[in-house]
Amino acid sequence: MNDERCDVVVIGAGLTGLAAALFAVRRGLDTVLVGRTGALGFASGLLDLLGVHPVGGHTPLEDPWQGITALRADQPQHPYALIDNPAIERALGTVLAFLAANGHPYITRPHRNQTVPTAVGTLKTTYALPCTMAPGAMALARRVPCLLVDFHGLKGYSARQIAATLAGVWPGLTPVRIAFPEAHGELLPERLARALDTVPAREKLVAAIGPHLGEAAAVGLPAVLGFYHSPAVVAELQQGLGVPVFEIPTMLPAVGGLRLRELFETALPAMGVRSLWQQWVDGARRLPDGRWRFSVAAPSGEQHFTARGAVLCSGRFFGKGLHADRHGIREPLFQLPVVQPPHRADWHHKDLLAPEGHPINRAGVAVDETFRPVDGRGRLVHDNLFAAGTLLAHQDWVRQKCGSGLAIATAYAAVRACAALI
Amino acid sequence: MQTQVLIIGAGVTGTGLARDLAMRGVDCVVVDKQDVNAGASGGNHGLLHSGARYIASDAAAAAECHAENRILKRIAPHCIEATGGLFVAVAGDDENYITDFADACRRCRVPVMAVEPKDALEMEPALSRRLIAAFAVDDATIDPFRLSLNNMAGARQAGGRLLRHHRVTGFEVHAGRIRHTRLRDEITGRDLFVAADVVVNAAGAWAGTVAGLAGAPLPMRCSKGTLLVTQSRLASRVINRLRRPTDGDILVPGGTVSVLGTTSARVADPDGVYPEIDEVDAIIAQGAAMIPELATSRYIRAFCGVRPLPGDGAAFADGDGDDRAASRGFLLMDHHRAPERLANFITITGGKLTTFRLMAEKTADLVCERLGVVAPCRTHCEPLPDATTERWTQPGLAPAEWWRRKAGGDLLLCECEIVPQSTVDQIVAGLGALGGRPNLNAVALRSRIGKGPCQGTFCSQRLAAYLYDRGHLAGDVGIEQLRLFLRERWRGQRPLLWDLPLAQAELLEAMHCGLFGLELD
Structure with missing residues (x-):
């Protein structure tokens, strides 16, 4: 014993x-x-x-x-x-x-809550944001024209739904659906996140989003941008696309947790x-x-x-x-x-x-x-x-x-x- | 809008009447303030009675049930599972009732066969060991949603139309006739006027309200019945308690679950009824005497319906005021012969699921007489077609089709009940054929979505996202639809929240309120 x-x-x-x-x-x-x-x-x-x-x-x-x-x-x-x-x-x-x-810095604002969009198109008020979501609060606050990206095969997450639902308070959201690099059928958020921990997957994602960027001044994606290295993933996507990139909270269970x-x-x-x-x-x-x-x-x-x-x-x-x-x-x-x-x-x-x-x-x-x-x-x-x-x-x-x-x-x-x- | 016949109420009677009339070449429009089977037609056991239930209280209804049971098994086998049924008594039950039961059945011409208790226990191992008597009868189960949806689809083939979410708000009566019926579109708020040669009030528990709008007094009693859905199927047959009808005395199988009920409680208003916690406890206590496992079974959902009982009840109710003793026959009222003398207004109410076809037939006969149409009823002999878009309430069908097709990318939106995107596409097509637009609750009503253990926690948003992707939802309506869908599921979850379902409800709230903030404006 x-x-x-x-x-x-x-x-x-x-x-x-x-x-x-x-x-x-x-x-x-x-x-x-x-x-x-x-x-x-x-x-x-x-x-x-x-x-x-x-x-x-x-x-x-x-x-x-x-x-x-x-x-x-x-x-x-x-x-x-x-x-x-x-x-x-x-x-x-x-x-x-x-x-x-x-390796997971959070962003807070002194004496202020922050607000981000959610997967159903509501606005969620919270205190500390993972650094991968924080640019979303900034984009929302300034009503920045954004490209909202989602993926074929990811259930319960529709960029079109988010854009349509928020159109009244945040015009200038453009939804686009793309294929996640080298994935087909049903996509599981955790698998996507782990895939993006590798550099080639990130490069392919940048290449897939790039042509849709248009006038967008920021890009919102479902919260699947990396598992262990999400800050690096987001930084790299930002660098590749030339605009701020942010994650939007998905349904639960969620990669963020x-x-x-x-x-x-x-x-x-x-x-x-x-x-x-x-x-x-x-x-x-x-x-x-x-x-x-x-x-x-x-x-x-x-x-x-x-x-x-x-x-x-x-x-x-x-x-x-x-x-x-x-x-x-x-x-x-x-x-x-x-x-x-x-x-x-x-x-x-x-x-x-x-x-x-x-x-x-x-x-x-x-x-x-x-x-x-x-x-x-x-x-x-x-x-x-x-x-x-x-x-x-x-x-x-x-x-x-x-x-x-x-x-x-x-x-x-x-x-x-x-x-x-x- | 013009039509020959306006039918108010899209329950089993209204939709059955629509098909009957359509088969006789009569043009009709069905309207409902909600959707198909929103009232008692969707809030019942799904039991196709053998008739034995009514032998003591209403011999005529018993005989009608038996006859209709046979007809429906012939014309709508796809909506029916011919399970057979047992009437069982346990120690302590009324011995006189047991002794008289078989003879009373025979007097009503309801087939019955005595079964030795030990054989009954072998047939249905979940039965109590305290069983003292058992009889086999011809009970079966029937899917009332598939029935109504197929009847409506059948009516549409001959030009029939369905207006969902249209509430009758008034009638324009002139010279003893209803000239126009005023409807309000519950979604847009717009008014719509329908000119019909005949108006049929098939509004079930709301028939009194509708008649009142036409200035026609129609005393009605509303009797609420509450039912519970178990997590698994506890018996292969319908199990009835062999005694005078009371709470929690029928267990009806339905696919992979069983449905236990009911209660009978007089309510003043058929709107705003909920399954209550004391009713749930009473049903479980009663049911457990018959099937002990019911005391510890996991329950998925509770629901209730309001039985429309014509009359003020003074002449019907027995000593303890139990409305179950009231006649379960139906009321076909020709308002032309009533004091209000409305030449083109007919009410059909009362009755029950098992006799809906007969009610529709008698009503259609009267409508045709009024229209001068000479055409016989054919619903008792012509099979009910099974429309491909209207069969998705059947447990196990969507998974089987999904597995058979194995189409890449046909994602499962409801993982509890295995409902894929392709099923939703078909349902949306069916709604479109009737001129309607999909919403979350409409798709849920026509499928198994949201009916599994998670009760919509996950499939709600998956379905909303999918409907947006397919262009069926636009703007910010998704938020309100999620709220309506989750609220509807909640009505049935709330009285059953202990143990594991309570933990799941916590997750539901954590996601939809905590993260998505659906309770906030």
């Missing part, structure tokens, strides 16, 4: 868990990370901080920091209300610097995080001395970790951090109390797109100011268990467009509190 010791076990390997492991190892903690990274494939690669406040309003926030300040006053139970803006900035700054150092997943999976172990990818904690027990003993079902057999603290970053229903049956919602690993509507009839609105959002999305684990789960009366459940990310109650990351910011900021705060304790 394999039994190891560590300072902290991070449970869950979505953006929250990955960020928590990063923060923990940076603080010098001996860190074990256990979790499935699959959910990150369903991220777009955009990093939202706060896009909408109050929910139900229709104008996205220009300044997310002002929005967070207002949110804190309006919703004192929101996880953002437990962290101050400088700490959130530090948390984001750490992650963005880490991403840049690992897969790039992040790959990056973390490579970089964290190199930094010393003991990482058990695609595995899961299936047992948690408190030892008499207060430490946690976790069991992990691994292909090689059961593994055990004894830790002084734990950070639960297991996500919501999609990530399996929460589970619902017909009668209620529970947290399956620690059986933590879950804040939830009293009846299933109150979980969802009859209208999918109800402006105020679905009550179930505000269900979750409630925490104190040190991000430790509490019960219905506000009493601490365990003194060395912390929780972070979308698992937390009193937030609606989808409607508030705050998923990444929430993940990173709460991971930071939870790890900070955990480190202080141990």
